[in-house]
Amino acid sequence: MDYDVLIVGGGAAGFFAAIHIAETKPKLKIAILEKGKEVLTKVKISGGGRCNVTHAEFVPNELAKYYPRGEKELKGPFHTFCSGDTIAFFEKRGVALKIEEDGRMFPTSDSSQTIIDCFLHEVNRLGVSVLTGHAVKRIERQDTWLVETSKGEFSCKKLLIASGSSPKVWRMIKDLGHSLVTPVPSLFTFNINDQRIKSLPGLSTMGSVKILGTHLNSEGPVLITHWGLSGPAILKLSAWGARDLNALDYKFKIQINWLYNQGLEEALEELKLVKANNGKKLVVNIKPFEIPKRLWFSLLNASGITDQMRWAEVSKQQLTTLASQLTQSVYDVDGKSTFKEEFVTAGGVDLKEVDFKTYQSKIQKDLYFAGEVLNIDAITGGFNFQNAWTGAFIAAKAIAD
Secondary structure (H helix, E strand, C coil), X not given: CEEEEEEECCCHHHHHHHHHHHHHCCCCCEEEEECCCCCCXXXXXXXXXXXXXXXXXXXXXXXXXXXXXXXXXXXXXXXXXXXXXXXXXXXXXXXXXXXXXXCEEEECCCCHHHHHHHHHHHHHHHCCEEEECCCEEEEEECCCEEEEECCEEEEEEEEEECCCCCHHHHHHHHHCCCCEEEEEEECEEEECCCHHHHCCCCCEEEEEXXXXXXXXXXXXXXXXXXXXEECHHHHHHXXXXXXXXXXXXXXXXXXXXXXXXXXXXXHHHHHHHHHHHCCCCEHHHCCCCCCCHHHHHHHHHHCCCCCCCEHHHCCHHHHHHHHHHHHCEEEEEECEEECCCCCEEEEEECHHHEECCCCEECCCCCEEECHHHECCECCCCCHHHHHHHHHHHHHHHHHHC
């Protein structure tokens, strides 16, 4: 079966590229090869089923800062196709997006199905073949590209690989002469078994977090879960520290400042002042810091201060311990858990081997990459999708040229 363009992978990047190629050159014969029974499965579950399409950061160089791997390479591409262009693409096709408080952008329908329906409608309108149940078994370069799948053989002039982190496809890319950066998980939560947080699942508060023995630190909302810690501050650390934490086998110590930006000395001074002015009052009844009450009680307990103690009875040592618990709590992390279904890997095609003006391979002519197959990944918040849209758009323009 001969095609002008074959796209390996029926996900976000694959569909976005197919639509742009077909719009630019309607006469081209294009097919998407998807190994599964369904397409766009990751789009369906992303953002808790709402699909976090992009992020409301419209300055290309600022947007690039959200990518632990790919920041340098994405600056140029984001000047070509940025988050504003994503919004325009969807709105032109009748899909309105909204911005939430934290900058994440979703369809106003709050349903990922809206995005899926948009893509399916477009490929249908443009005559792109979507072939499901086609697991790619072999890719070979002759005069044209030969692609063998579980259901047949195909040839094409130009080949775009947008298959995400598929180990089988990665091996084929390696056979074509490319280097691949070994994948490790990114975007995960920390498993912690500690009495101080055991009874607090569901509690969220601002905190500053650092991983002891490394350069890694982060700040933002910290969410206590049944298995440990999650929330934006933790997920950011997991993304930026993906390789370091893998090397530590996910066993390390983290230090949390529950007072966010107040230091130990400052906290201690405030506690001494409270003690001096409230000697007869119960400690549990006076909370001098902006932290949740349940967390305050837990840290009092960890400092040896009971429910019945009055401020006058708190020793100097207990005050120091409490100040330390508030600003320098250390927790042992033992393992990780996947963040919802949004499993992201750090790894993929070595970025030095790709021309980011076209997303074409520097090693094989007429071979292009887009999306997570490249060694690019971001923190949570719509950035991984934006990388897919941008790469797919630029690759599509180059393919249709």
